[in-house]
Structures are given as C-alpha cells and as structure tokens.
Amino acid sequence: MSSATEFDYDHLNLEGCLQTPKHPTIDYARIQERPFSSCWTTWVSMGTYEATKDGDGPDGKRRTRASNKVGKSKSGGKAGILATIPERVEEDTLDHPSEIFFQFWATWVLNSYVGNKAGTEVANAEGGGLKPQNMKLFVRLTDFALYWNGKRYPLSAETSAEIRGLKLTFDAQTASDNLTPCRSVTGSTMKTIREWEATSSAMFLLESNPVAGGTNAICTIKPTLTRFHDNRTDLPLWSPEIVGTQGKRLGVARHGYSRLPGDLSTLAAPYYRCDRDKVINHTGGCVNDRAHRVFEMSEGKNPEFAEVTRHIKSALDPSVNGYTSPPLRPGHDWSKPEYPPTKYWNGSEQPKTIPGNWNVASSPPLNKRPAGTNSFNRNFFSNVEMHMDVGTTKMMHWSKTPATNYCKYYFRDQYPAAQNPEGMPWAGGRMRDTRLECDEYPFASTYQGAGGNGRGTGHYSIRAVNGGHNERHGNALKSFYDKYHVATHHAFWVSVVP
Structure with a gap:
C-alpha cells in the first residue's frame, strides 16, 4: 500500500493533452478524463462555423460545420468578432466581410489533488502550499487566424497588427450544485492576441470548501472565453458530457446540445467532487467525477485472491446468480436476518439484480459507505442469532456470537467436522490461510451491500472462501480506494477480466 508521500496522480499537462488522439467514432473535441485530471483541446471558431483539426473529420479530412451555438452574445447578437474585425481589414480583400470567422486552437488541463494523512497539504506537496481542496487549471490559446471563403489565414505581424491588438478574456467560471463554495482564486485573464501569442499559457487556481464530515462539494468548472475585445461573448471552451441514467459517460455533445436518440441521459459540464474525508492514507481531496473508477480483478493475474474473484464473477452473472446464497425467493422478509431462507432448493429461486458490473452497460455503480460502517451490512448475515428451517425436521438454532454467520449454514460441507454444542462448525x-471466512458481494463497504436501505435485500451473495484470499482481496480493495480517493458516496464499478 502506498504511503502519503508516494501518491501517483497520473496528471496530464498541456503538451500531453495536445497529443490526445481523436476518438474513433466521435468527431468532437479531443478529451481525456482521469481520476485527478481532465483535458480538452480543439479548434474554436467565433462566428457561425466551427472547423475541425486536420484529419478530425469523419472521412479523415479537415471540414467546417454549421454551429449556431457558438459566437452568440448573451443579448443574442453576433459575437464581437463579426463587428470588430471587418473594421480592421482591407475591404477590397473580401467579397463578404461579414462572413469572416476568427479561429484559434484552445487547450486546457485541470489537475486536482488529495491530501496527506493529516489533510494539511496535498500529497507530494514538498512545501508547495496547495491544500487538498485546491485545483489548478492550465490554459493555452495558439494558432490565431482568420477564416473565410473556405480558407484559413494565419495572423502575421505585417498584415494583422491591429487585429493582434484585440483583447481576449479567459475565465474559469465555477458553480456548486449543493451550495458548498467553489471559486476561482485567480480571477479572469485578459490579454491581447499579441500577448497570447507571446505567452500562450495561463494558470488558474481554484478552491472548494466542503464541510468536514458533511456533504461533498460538487464543483463545476466551465473554462470560458468571456470577452472578445469590448464585447461579451461567453463562449464555452468545454464539451457537455452525455451521462446515462446509470452514471456512465456515453460521449460528448459539442455541435449542438442534444442528447442521444431515445436515451434518458443528462448533460454535464466538467465537475469535480471535493471532500475532507479520510480514505486510508489520505485526508481530503478533489476527484474528477467524469473519470470512471473501476476495480479490476482477475483469477489469472491475481491468484492470491482467486477464490474471491470467482465468487464475485458468479454474483455479477444473472444467468447463474440465482443459485448463489442466500437464495432469493418471493415473499421472504429480509428485514429479519435471524431467519435465513432455507438452503434446500424448491424451484422458486430467482436471479438477482446485483450492481457494480462495469462490463454491463445497464449496471448501476456501487457507492462507498462512510469508513467504519461495514458492520451495517455484515450484521444482516453475521454476528446474528439464527433460526434455520423453522417448523421442519431440519430445524436448527445458533446463538448470536461473532463467529455466527450464514456461510456456516449454506456451506456446511466445506467446513471442518468439528462443531459447537449447537451444531455450528468451527x-x-x-x-x-488455514480457515474459511464469509465473503460478501456487493462489498460491505458500499451502500448496495446486504443491508440495503436498512431493511435488508436479497440481492447480494455470500460464499465461504479461504481466509487468506479474503484478507488479500480486502487489502487490494483498500489500496484501490486509496489510489483513486473513493470517499463517502463516491461511485465506482468492478470488472472481472481473464
């Protein structure tokens, strides 16, 4: 398990963002999403057209497309570029001066952090002064040009002196979905095109202020070109995400703000979830919620906990999870864990709806419970008095002890013959590594565990597994939580791979 001074953020930088390959099927901005980093890079045109970068078109060619969403001011009029630039070019060079479009290449990278063990500064800070609730936005604007009549004309010192004196104002606009403060400490940056050409990059410091032990701060960040010269533009330099009903990113909507056909999805601007929670070795931080966190496991690659992996694989497969324990049958009262459903099959068993499967598009995520509350779920199948097969000749009763659990009933033949006076096996x-333990999925550390909403749920699975495998899998899950700062309520999935 990594220490607080060895945290690997896997941060992006502007140069790395510029190398982002285009998506094989989506002809939009080039985007990368990582748990502690996000980047966006593309051509931006102010006017009524957008132009793709060379090779970004669906046929591999450079194209322009109509885009009525770009270049509008808040008042509904044309952006200032259409009113300003024609005054600064020779009329005899243009057939239609009003059809000039201003174009540039925009790139930004947003990096977030987690705290050290005490939460007083970020991990790997080395005296940098950043807090876990800080984020840094790096912006670069380059390749300024005019575009008309299907051609692009780069600005030059000789022919575009006045145009290069026009001002562009960039701002990191912020908002919070739950009233927790989120703001840009730096404020806006206004530079002339000439100054952007000379120093193409700018940095913005952001901060959120979540309540310790309270609700996470949902900090929405909207990189925006707010002014062109003296005109308000509010040109978004970000792509709305299309997010499906199960929380998975389905793509981005850049050319028009439409949803996918027939999909009950929502549109989301870039947003980070910030907190002051302690997660294993780190306290507090901000995580990119548009980057999915997936806990991957493999029987072949992780033989040290293969028994647990096999169990989870079965639990996630609806074609076989109807045979997992405890069996799901109509009419059973799961709010009374002291009465487990009989282990003897009668044909009324049903498949279970068990969440968290990354490999199934419709599967909802798991959500992390607060640290130290795993017993809420485990008390629905362990450390409980048990009355089994009541009213039959097989009726048994086990007293409540820390060693009492469902696995000893459902998997009795796997345990040693030795048992206590009530018939419960050791x-x-x-x-x-020499004893059996009761493994459960969904994990006890999630809100989707056996306890459900507090009245229990039959949509879970338990299995007797080797205790060493169970311990090592638990350590791997803790390391995953720590590496990706999976804090209270944070969503994640699991994936079982070969």
Missing part, C-alpha cells in the same frame, strides 16, 4: 485453523 472455521478452521488459527491462521487466516
């Missing part, structure tokens, strides 16, 4: 040896 788990095995003293060392974890």
